[in-house]
Amino acid sequence: MHIPDGILSAPILAGFGAASGLSILYSAKKAEASTTANRIPLLGVLGAFVFAAQMVNFPVGPGASGHLLGGALLAATIGPWAATITMTAILMVQALVFQDGGLLALAANVFNMAVLGIWAAWLPFRALSRSGHARVGLFLGAMLSVLLSAILALAQVSWSIGVMSQGLWVFCLGLFSVTGAIEGAITVAAWAAIEQLEGRSGGAKPIFRARYWILGTAVLLVLTGVFFASSAPDVLEYFQNQTGIKNSGAAFPALMPDYEWKQLNGEWLPKAAAGLAGLLCVYGLSVLIAKLAPKGQQ
Amino acid sequence: MIRVSNLCYEYADSGPVLRGVDFEQASQESVALLGANGSGKTTFALHLNGILQGRGEIEVGGIAVKPATLEAVRRKVGFVFQSAENQLFLPTVLEDVMFGLLNQGVAVEHAKARAMDLLERLHLEAYAERNPFHLSAGEKRRAALAGVVLMEPEVLILDEPTTFLDPPGIRELAALLNQQKMAKMIITHDATFALATTTRAVFFEKGKIIADGSTREIIERFDWV
Amino acid sequence: MKLDPRCVLILLLFYLGTLSSIRPGHNLLLALMCLLPIFLLLVSPVAKGELLAQAAYVLPFSFAIAAVALLRGNTAQAVFFLLRSYISILSVLIVTKLVTTLDLLRAMERLGAPRFLIVVAEFLMRYLEVLRAEADAMRLAALCRGAAHSKLIASSSLGMLFVRSLERSTSIHNAMLARGFRGSLPRLYPMKWEVLDSGALLVGVVSIGVLRWSL
Numbered sequence: 001m002h003i004p005d006g007i008l009s010a011p012i013l014a015g016f017g018a019a020s021g022l023s024i025l026y027s028a029k030k031a032e033a034s035t036t037a038n039r040i041p042l043l044g045v046l047g048a049f050v051f052a053a054q055m056v057n058f059p060v061g062p063g064a065s066g067h068l069l070g071g072a073l074l075a076a077t078i079g080p081w082a083a084t085i086t087m088t089a090i091l092m093v094q095a096l097v098f099q100d101g102g103l104l105a106l107a108a109n110v111f112n113m114a115v116l117g118i119w120a121a122w123l124p125f126r127a128l129s130r131s132g133h134a135r136v137g138l139f140l141g142a143m144l145s146v147l148l149s150a151i152l153a154l155a156q157v158s159w160s161i162g163v164m165s166q167g168l169w170v171f172c173l174g175l176f177s178v179t180g181a182i183e184g185a186i187t188v189a190a191w192a193a194i195e196q197l198e199g200r201s202g203g204a205k206p207i208f209r210a211r212y213w214i215l216g217t218a219v220l221l222v223l224t225g226v227f228f229a230s231s232a233p234d235v236l237e238y239f240q241n242q243t244g245i246k247n248s249g250a251a252f253p254a255l256m257p258d259y260e261w262k263q264l265n266g267e268w269l270p271k272a273a274a275g276l277a278g279l280l281c282v283y284g285l286s287v288l289i290a291k292l293a294p295k296g297q298q
Numbered sequence: 299m300i301r302v303s304n305l306c307y308e309y310a311d312s313g314p315v316l317r318g319v320d321f322e323q324a325s326q327e328s329v330a331l332l333g334a335n336g337s338g339k340t341t342f343a344l345h346l347n348g349i350l351q352g353r354g355e356i357e358v359g360g361i362a363v364k365p366a367t368l369e370a371v372r373r374k375v376g377f378v379f380q381s382a383e384n385q386l387f388l389p390t391v392l393e394d395v396m397f398g399l400l401n402q403g404v405a406v407e408h409a410k411a412r413a414m415d416l417l418e419r420l421h422l423e424a425y426a427e428r429n430p431f432h433l434s435a436g437e438k439r440r441a442a443l444a445g446v447v448l449m450e451p452e453v454l455i456l457d458e459p460t461t462f463l464d465p466p467g468i469r470e471l472a473a474l475l476n477q478q479k480m481a482k483m484i485i486t487h488d489a490t491f492a493l494a495t496t497t498r499a500v501f502f503e504k505g506k507i508i509a510d511g512s513t514r515e516i517i518e519r520f521d522w523v
Numbered sequence: 524m525k526l527d528p529r530c531v532l533i534l535l536l537f538y539l540g541t542l543s544s545i546r547p548g549h550n551l552l553l554a555l556m557c558l559l560p561i562f563l564l565l566v567s568p569v570a571k572g573e574l575l576a577q578a579a580y581v582l583p584f585s586f587a588i589a590a591v592a593l594l595r596g597n598t599a600q601a602v603f604f605l606l607r608s609y610i611s612i613l614s615v616l617i618v619t620k621l622v623t624t625l626d627l628l629r630a631m632e633r634l635g636a637p638r639f640l641i642v643v644a645e646f647l648m649r650y651l652e653v654l655r656a657e658a659d660a661m662r663l664a665a666l667c668r669g670a671a672h673s674k675l676i677a678s679s680s681l682g683m684l685f686v687r688s689l690e691r692s693t694s695i696h697n698a699m700l701a702r703g704f705r706g707s708l709p710r711l712y713p714m715k716w717e718v719l720d721s722g723a724l725l726v727g728v729v730s731i732g733v734l735r736w737s738l
Contacts, residue, residue, distance in 0.1 A: 006611035028639045031639065041646055044646020047647035048653070048654040056662060058681075073685075089640060092628070099615060099616060103615045165594075189674060190681035199311075347700075372701060379697070387695045397702055397709075400711070
């Protein structure tokens with residue numbers, strides 16, 4: 001999310017400017033010290049690749065397409081220090097040539113996307129690569145990269161102009177969660193294509209399947225759906241209210257009545273935890289049935 | 299000027315490319331390297347300035363090509379790569395043409411003056427401050443050549459210099475090359491261009507030089523038109 | 524009057540920083556601060572209408588921010604954010620028309636940005652159009668084969684573009700080595716700070732400062 005000039009307040013710009021400056025100075029030293037001799041042209045050309053990649057429309061649904069943002073792919077291929085420098089160069093060119101993001105606002109945009117975004121992408125990728133799940137790590141990293149950068153950008157805007165409403169936060173988080181998932185999917189697809197072209201895909205486990213999409217989306221909905229859910233009565237409750245028929249109570253004590261884990265405190269946590277527990281129960285039950293049912297009936 | 303003895307090289311992912319190449323070239327001599335795609339011509343040429351380092355002995359201008367002598371060797375060998383787009387890597391044409399001189403330690407103002415002088419002779423002075431991307435194929439080729447010629451090498455190697463050039467551009471390039479007095483090595487599939495710019499040719503096949511003679515004789519012998 | 528790019532950049536950043544220090548509600552002060560870039564626009568040899576329109580293209584984000592203020596019933600604040608955003612973008616646009624992007628990048632380097640970063644940015648700018656042309660050619664080739672909505676084609680295109688980028692960077696590096704590159708790029712454009720630049724900087728900073736802090 002590129003913040004333009006004229007939005008952020010001076011203290012926010014000063015604070016994040018200092019953080020960005022120090023991060024970039026350090027990253028430049030680390031990136032330059034790399035032993036790969038062709039560092040300079042490699043980083044520059046990959047920066048240009050990110051621009052070019054944004055021209056490739058990736059179909060993500062009926063009538064919808066997205067494009068690669070590139071932070072996670074950069075981090076995974078050239079490491080976090082070099083990726084930070086490349087992303088900073090991209091942001092500078094975007095600000096100067098295309099006015100995509102402000103010039104003074106680079107202070108914040110660089111920190112959000114080139115520092116936080118790159119490391120948020122790198123860390124899960126690195127951790128999961130070690131256990132042979134590079135693509136999962138890449139998906140998670142890409143998603144986190146987009147989501148965390150966006151959250152920080154929204155926070156910076158909120159600190160500058162005043163508190164944003166909860167509804168707006170929820171809407172933005174939902175939107176960026178979807179964007180992050182799209183980025184994850186495109187990044188993994190691009191990674192798979194690169195591996196194939198470089199002849200590295202022979203031993204890769206095809207673990208990125210539709211069931212992970214569905215499970216991931218379900219978890220996301222369960223954890224955030226409480227913000228979207230209407231508090232209006234459902235049809236049955238409405239009918240009861242209109243006709244005066246009273247609810248006679250549950251036939252047996254419920255573990256989590258009204259879809260809330262009553263033992264937990266707060267407004268969001270009891271509901272989200274109950275939803276997650278229910279989802280896991282349903283999933284576990286489904287897996288059990290699948291394993292026990294005769295093969296012909298599956 | 300150039301002496302190569304039993305040069306062998308193989309790429310990690312594709313096996314042997316050069317299988318014992320012997321070659322000699324005198325100063326001011328112009329030689330065409332002919333042969334099918336993948337026969338080893340470019341791989342051979344990349345050894346002469348140390349970009350690739352295989353097994354065998356290579357001597358350029360009396361200097362043995364080794365990691366320790368690469369700086370000196372690259373002052374003697376000028377290489378014009380097949381892709382002018384990748385050769386003109388700096389943001390403006392003038393900067394790019396000056397690049398080699400600056401690496402040789404020439405002062406910025408002096409390098410700039412010499413570069414502008416050469417660009418004017420090549421009718422490229424109007425493009426000095428422009429991004430090389432905006433030049434035509436012929437202009438890019440001339441600019442790439444300028445950046446190498448300005449370094450005054452003793453050997454000029456050109457890899458497929460007529461790629462993307464139209465017939466007038468090819469004739470212009472040939473005339474330009476014939477004005478250069480240094481030894482020249484031209485990798486090309488263009489028989490007419492080879493005849494116009496070289497007197498001798500060698501023919502590569504499967505990583506070895508299988509024939510060496512006058513350009514016309516080699517072209518006729520292998521029906522290379 | 525040709526100023527050192529460093530002077531121009533410092534003045535621009537000082538102006539933008541001063542704008543960002545104005546709190547919402549001080550619309551009169553903001554309006555007065557707008558006079559500076561408007562004056563610069565009028566005296567500069569640039570396409571004025573085009574720049575005024577171009578500055579508006581970036582406003583959708585600012586519209587969203589202004590909408591938040593409007594939803595909270597604060598029209599003055601909404602106008603404030605829109606105006607501040609617009610005039611900031613216009614200022615940057617005017618400067619980027621008067622000073623080349625390369626000069627601005629080099630000015631950043633002279634003012635402390637790491638040289639490594641600036642050189643990478645220069646390479647990026649050099650090959651931006653080359654790779655975009657490649658991506659465009661791939662997109663057209665895919666369309667010609669009826670693959671506008673194919674994930675496979677899209678991911679293959681991205682993969683191919685990436686691998687070609689790696690190959691290109693190696694080719695560029697070889698070309699650099701062949702011309703004596705030893706690891707660091709020579710600095711080609713020494714910048715010379717003149718008395719005029721000191722004068723312009725002083726006048727600019729004082730004008731902006733007086734306007735900002737006298738009201």
